Amino acid sequence: MSDLALPLDLFHFIRPWLLVLLPVIALLWWWVRRRLAPHKPPETAIAPHLAQALTVGRASARRVLPIDGVALVLALTCLGAAGPTWSRVPDPFVAQTAPLVIALKVTPSMEAHDLAPSRLERSKQKIADLLALRAGARSALIAYAGTAHSVVPMTEDPHVLQPYLEGLSPDVMPDKGNATAAALELARSIMAKESAPGGILFVTDDIEAADVAALNGFQGASVAVLAALPDGVGSAGIDQLTIPVQQVTVDDADITTLDRRLNAAYRRALAEQGDQPWDDRGWLLAWPAMLLGLFWFRRGWTMRWGAAALAALVLQPGTGRAEGVTDWFLTPDQQGQIAYDKHHFDRAGALFIEPMHKAHALYRDGKYDAVVETLAGIETPDAAFLSAMAHIKSRGYREAIADFQTTLDRDPNFPGAAQNLELAKKMLDFVETARVQSDTGEKTGEGADGVVLDNKDARGADTQIRGGEQGAKLLTADQWMNTVDTNTADFLRQRFAIEAAQQ
Template structure:
C-alpha cells in the first residue's frame, strides 16, 4: 500500500500542455449538437408555438455518435501525448554499477536462535536472496564486531560472494564487542574511491545507543547511504552452542535510528520483502544522487495507443461518417514528432519498420538496450545521449565519442572524456574533464578521472624514455662484496629447487576452509592495525 501512495505522489505529466486538447474534446460534441439543433436555428424567425408544429420528422438522437468517438479519441490522444508518469527510469550508466557493501555483524549475539536456525545463518540466507536480486551488481562484504575487516572487495561474482558469506562465523573476529561507527567509517573510506554513490547495508541484531548520534551526523554529511536490516526478535533467545542469552531487538534504538535519517527495516521471515526493500533503497539512492539533467521519467502514455486503435475500428461501421480531411489533419498533428521526444538525429536516416507504427525510435532502442543488444540499440535511438551510451556499452568508443560531442551538458563532456580515454586519447580527454569541473566545481568523478589521465600521460612519457635505453646491455664484470661469497656452482638450480619447495609448502598451507582463512587474515590485520 505504501508503494501505491509513493507512486501516486510521484504522478505527473511530462508534457502537460497537451492536456489543452481535452478542451477541444469537450467542446466538439457540444458544437456538433448545437449545429444540428433545428429548433435553435429557427427560433429567432418562427414563433415558438408555430415552430413545434412545423418541425416534422424529428427522430430521437442516438446516444453514441461518431462525434462522441472522435472526442474520446482526442482525449485519449491528449493524455498519451501529455506523457503520464510516476516512475523514474534507471540511469544509463550508474544504476547497474551501484556499489553495495554488506556489513555483517559477527558479535556473539548473532548466534542466538530466536530466529531459526540462528540470526547469523538467517543473515546469510538474506545475502543469498539479495545477490540473486542484484543481478550482477557490484557487491562487497565486510565483517565487524569490535573491529572491522574486509571479507571480499567489490565484485560482480555472486558465487564468490556467497562462498565467503557462508564462511562467516562469530568466532573468527579477533576483537569482541560491537563498534558500528567504526564499521561505517571504515567502509565509507573505501567507497569514497567509487564513482557511483554507494550504500552500506548493516545486517545486525542491534546498534549501540551511543552510535545513534554519530550515525545521524554521518547521514547528514556523507555521500554514502546507510540502511539497517535488523535480525532478531523482541524477546531474544539463547545462544547456540554455549551458555547465555542474547537480548532482543532494542525498539527504542531502532526508532532513534529512523529519527536520525537512517532507514531501518526488520527481518521478514516468510518472504523477501526486506530484500526488495534494500534493493529499492540502493536504486533510489543512485537516482537521487544523479544530476537533475540526467534524471529521466518512464513515459507510460504509449499503451494508450492500443485502445485508440481499437476505437478507431468503429469508424468503419455501416452508417457512420467522418470528415476525413479533419481526421487526417488531426492525425498529422498528433503524430508529428516533438522536439522533446525525439532529438535531431546525427546518423543517417534508417529504413521504415513495422514497429514504427507502435513504438518511437527511442522506445525501440530502449527495448534493445535492456535486452543487451547495445549495438542494435545505438542504431535505433534518436536521443544522442542514449546513442552514445549504447555505442559505449557495445565497445564502439569512437562512435560513442561522436555522439557525445553533440551534448554540451556536464554529463556529455564527462562521457566524451570517458570515451576518449577508452581509445587511449588521454591528452584529448583532459579538456573534457576540465570543462565538467568548470560547470560542476569539485565533482569527485571528474577530478579522479582528470588525475588518472595526467598520471597515465606521465607514465607513457616514462615508458618512452625507458624504451630509448638498450634493454640488452650486460655488465662488464660482476663484483661481489668481500663479506659475501660468490654463489656455488649449480646455484641457480639450487635456488629453483628451493623456490619450488617453498611454493609446494605454501600451497599445502592454504588448503584449509574459507572460515579458517578469514580467521587468520583478520588476526593478522589486527596485529598490523589494518582493517
C-alpha cells in the same frame, strides 16, 4: 517510503502546456453530444404510455455514442503528448543502486539452528544474494559483536566480499557482546565518504534496548534491519524499532523489499539532482488509445473523423520510414530504446537517431571510434565526457585528457570529470614512462604482442616489440589466491584483535 510514494511524488508532465487542450476536447464532446440528444416531443392528446411507445431514439441519450469514444481517444492522446513522467533516463555511467553498508552481527546467538542451517549461515546466504542483486553497486561489510570492525571497504565487485563473508564466525571476534551503536557509528563514517545518499542494513537477531534510540533517530542514510529470526520468534529490541524491519523469508522477497526501501533516497536524489533527461512515458497511453480507436470503424459521421486523421498521418510530407509494421507504431528512437533495454546494443546503435542515445548504445557495444564520430559537433558537457571515456577505452589518453578538460570548461562541477582527468594524466604518464624504460634501442624477441604506445613527447628511442609464444604467463586471480596459505578466518581474527587492542 512505499514503492508508489516516490513515483507519485515525482510525477509531472514534461510539456504541461498541451493540457490546455483538454477543456477544448470536453467542450467539443458536450456540444456534439447535445446535438445528438433526442428532443422532447411536444405535448399532444396522445396518452403518455402510447407516446413513449411511438417515440423513436428515446434511449439513445443514455447509451454510449461514437463521440464518447472519440473524446476519450483525444484525451488520452493529449495526455500522452504532454509527456507524463516520474523518472529520468538511466545514466550508463552512474550506478542506479545506492551505496550500502551491511553490518552483520557475529555472536554465539547467531549460531542457533532454529534457522537452517543456522542464523549466521542463513544471514550470509541472504547477504550474498543481496550482493548479487546489487551487482555493480558499491557495498561495504562490517562485522560486530562486542566491538565493530570493517571487514571490506566500499567496493563495486561482490566477489571481493565473498571470501571474507565466509570467513566470519564468532571465533574471529575479539570481544563478546552486541555493540550495535558502535557498528552504526562505523557505518556512518564509511557512508560519510560517499558522495551520494546510501543505506545501512543490520543483519541481526537482537538489538540492545539502549541502542534502539540510536537506530530510530539516525540521520544521513536509510537504515533497515533484516531480522535473522524464524517465524514466531521475536526480539524485544527489534520490536521497538520504528525503522523498516524485514523478516527472513525462504525466497528473495525479503532482500528485494529491503533493496527497494534502502534505494528510495538515492532514487530521489538521482531524479531531483541528475542531469539526465526525464523519461517520457507518454507512449504508454498510445496502446489504450489505439484499442479505443478500433470503435471508430462503425456507421456514422465519426468514421469520417477517423478517415481524415488516418489520411493526415499517411499523406503528411517528410521522409518517413515504413520498413515494417513496427515503424507504423514506434519511432526509431523508441525501437532503439527497447533494443537497449534488452541489451541488444548493436541493434540499438543502428536504430537510435538522437545522438546521445546513439552514442551510449555504441559505447556499450564497444564501438568507441563510432562514439567519438557521433558526438562530434555536440557542445555539451555530457557529450565531451562520453567522448573522453571512449578515448580511454581505445587507449587514446591524450584525446581523453583534452575531452575531460573540455567537460570541465563547459561544466566545472560535472560529476567525475575532475577525477577522471587526473586518472587519465596518470595513465598517460605511466604508459610513456614504461615506454622510456623499455626503449633500449635493441630489437628483442620477447615481450607484448603488438603494443602501441602514445609517445608524442618523443621519450626514448623507437623500438618495436613483438611477443613470442614462450613468454611468461601471469597467474590468474584465483591461482594467486590459492597460493596464499592463510585462510580469511585467520586473517580476520588477527586483524580484529589488533584493532580491538588499539581501541
